[in-house]
Amino acid sequence: MFAFLRNDREIGRRRSSSLRPGSPEALETRLALSTASALLAQVSPTLAPAETSSWTAEDPATMRSAETSSSSSSSSSASATDSATTLKAEAASATAALRAAISSVTTQASTTASEIAAAIPAVATATASATASATSQPAKQVVAASAVEMQSATTTDSKSVTIHYKATEPAAGLTFGVYRSADPTFDASDQLVTTYTAPDSAKTVGEHDLTIPVDDGLTIDPARPYVLVVSNPEYTAGATTDPTRTAEFRKFTIGVVSHGGIINQSWTYGAPWQLQIGKLMEQGGYDAVIPFNWIDESNQPGHAAPQGFKLANQIEKILDQLPADTVVDLHMVGHSQGTVVNMVALQQLEKDAPAQLKGGWIKDTMLDPHAANNYVPGQMSTASNPVGVLARMIVNNYQARAKDPTVTVPADVDEAEVFYQHTKIQDVTKITASGYNLWGQVPIPNQSDSPIHYYNLTATNATHSGVTGVALWYRNFIATTLADQTPLVYDLATEGNLTNGTPSTYTPTTASGQRQLENFGPDMVVQGDSPTFSGTAAPNAKVRVYIGPTSDLTRINVYDVVTADATGHWSVSTDQALANGRYRAVAMAYSPDHHTRPAYAIVSMTPMGRFWIGGDPRT
CATH class of the missing domain: 2.60.40 (Immunoglobulin-like)
Known part of the structure; x- marks a missing residue:
């Protein structure tokens, strides 16, 4: 590529051995190489040839010193009388020779510079070709130091x-x-x-x-x-x-599993399913797990809620072992009356406000939540035979004495989910002999800012307890995936809202009315006589919207059926008019894509509140 430079350099090296230092021809050669190297370095520093020796023009003073020394040596045998004259003459001759040499060097250097100037286009072309070849190769990513x-x-x-x-x-x-x-x-x-x-x-x-x-x-x-x-x-x-580009903190996770009421007194350390879920939490990476055991008092009416204070105390003892600036997540899992225990514990933690929980994520998992209270909707299914009648009497008597508070999602909860069933006693032969099957009490009053996700397990033939109980279903199909963030649960989550209503301005005057407003929000007033809804579900899920009058909770009918799109979005907008009055609405979604086995016949549900057609007469 640069053959003309290599040839000039080789000629200079071959001829330099027969030339004495300082001769005009040697100086011309060295000037040519030095100038060419400097020019090439300016054009492309990475392509400049490496030098094996220092090529520099000799100083005229050095040349003069060498010439003077030679003249002085040759005249050493002359007499003292004419030495001065001789030296003067030789000095003049040397000066003339030096001037001639300088003139020759100037002429030679000028010629060399002209030749090199003429070579600049070739150098530039060669450099461009080399650069293009280099940039055609895949470039490695170079990242500058972070600012x-x-x-x-x-x-x-x-x-x-x-x-x-x-x-x-x-x-x-x-x-x-x-x-x-x-x-x-x-x-x-x-x-x-x-x-x-x-x-x-x-x-x-x-x-x-x-x-x-x-x-x-x-x-x-x-x-x-x-x-x-x-x-x-x-x-x-x-x-x-570069570690300076990353800042980090660690979140600690505490898991809690609380069993329900009326538990086998021979289970010294807790219900088997409860201990198994706790072990799955540990294996999944939870830092601490509390299988809360209140079996000794679980048969006593009214003893569920006070257990919540004991549970809160156990949680705070763990928190006390961590620095105040530690971020701690809390996952509460409760079955039946265990959801009452967990609710009271969460409410107490909200009051105590431990520093470690302020930045953490609180998740409330409710398995067939059931407060022992006869005035909470969603009680049970009983057989029509004498066994069923007797069972209902016993349950009602127990709940009348217990008077558990209604299960509610406290304000500090960031995520809430409910797994429930409303299986009829005649549909499950394994529990027919007992005469009754308790139900999960839904919907749950929500005091938090986050929606509650509901999963109806009735189609799986789940029951409140026993070998087909909701707690065992959760152990088998959800707890085993806690380390992976329970993908099935998130895939099936359904949400929905009324889209053409405005909040009623009615303000309740009774205590029960105020609690209802706090737990479920205000009623909506629909514009016109046809409500519209929209929400999300599993992609391609079949979504059914049900509407029924609030005056009769046993009446609820399908309003419309739609299919969620590929992204999971769905909407309902029909011309079906409703008579004036107060209604409630729910949406239920079923995903055929996820029904890969009978146990996955889950119907996710979302309550969509209460609304008025024809205006709210209370305002």
Whole structure:
């Protein structure tokens, strides 16, 4: 490519051995090589030839010193009388020779410079060709040192992440990624939660505090307890090797499993299903598990609610062992009256407000929730024979003495789910002899800001207790997937709302009316005589919307049937008119894609509130 330079260099090397130092021809050659090398270095530094020796033009003073020394040596035998004259003459001759040499060097250098100038286009063409060849190859990603030093990260509510960082230079295009990880080190296996583009005010030089919203929340994920916040995560190669670009914190998870009432007194340590779920939690990565045991008092009417204070005390003892700035998630699982125990414990924790729970995620799982209270809707199915009649009398008598508070989702809960059944006694031969089957009491009053997800197990022939009980179903099909965040549950979740109504302005004056408003929200007033609804379900699920008058809870009819689209969205809008009055509505979704076995014949349900057609006469 650069043959003309190599040839000139070789000629100079071959001829230099027969030339004395300082001769014009040697100087011309060295000037040519030096100039060419400098020019090439300017055009393409990476392609400049390496020199094995230092090629520099000799100083005229050095040349003059050598010539003077030679003249002085040759005249050493002359007499002292004419030495001065001789030296003067030789000096003049040397000066003339030096001037001639300089003139020759100047001429030669000028010629060489002209030749090299003429070669510049060839050098430029060759350099461009080399550059094009190099850039045609796949380039390795080069990431500059980060302008952002991550210093800390935490959460105050598990619905956002607060970070502190330092920008050492203006950070244009600054983004952050929030990840869940099995360890505190960022790598490609970590699961992205959300990304966030920093505002301009957070890109300036200096230290910054920034809060990143997390729309779906930092849910319970014991397999990935670490939360990582990475600056500019799109530059993955640099992010995985530069620890200053990552800030992290760890979430601890406490699991609680509470059994229901009237438990076999021979079960010293708790119900078998309860202990098994607790063991599955430990295996799934939960840091601490409490199988809450109140068997000794479970046969006593009215003793369920007071157990909640004992449970709250046990939870707080675990929290006391952790620093105040630790973020702790809490997962409460309760069956039947165990949901009453858990509710009271959550309400007490809300009052005590332990620091570790403030930033954590609280999940409330209710398995066939049933308060021993005759005035809560959703009681039981009993046989029509004498055994069934006697069973109903015994249950009603027990519940009249117990007077449990209605199971409610407390305000601090971030996620709530209900697995329930309304199986009729004649449909389940295994419990027909007992004469009755308790039901899960739904819907559940909700004081939190999060929706409750309902899963109806009636089609699976589940019962309240026994070998086909809801608690055992949960153990078999859900608890085994807690480490994977229970994908079946999330896939089947159904939500829905009335879309053409406005809240009624009615304010209740009675205590029961005020509780109903607090638990279920205000009634809606529909514009016109045909309500419309929309929501989400499993993709391609069959969604049925039911409507019935609130004056008769036994009457509820199908209003419309639709199929959710490929993204799970559904809507109902018909011309079917309703008479004036007060109604309630629910939506139920069934997913054929998930019904891969009889136990998965789950119908997810969502209550859609109460509404008026023709206006609210109470206002």
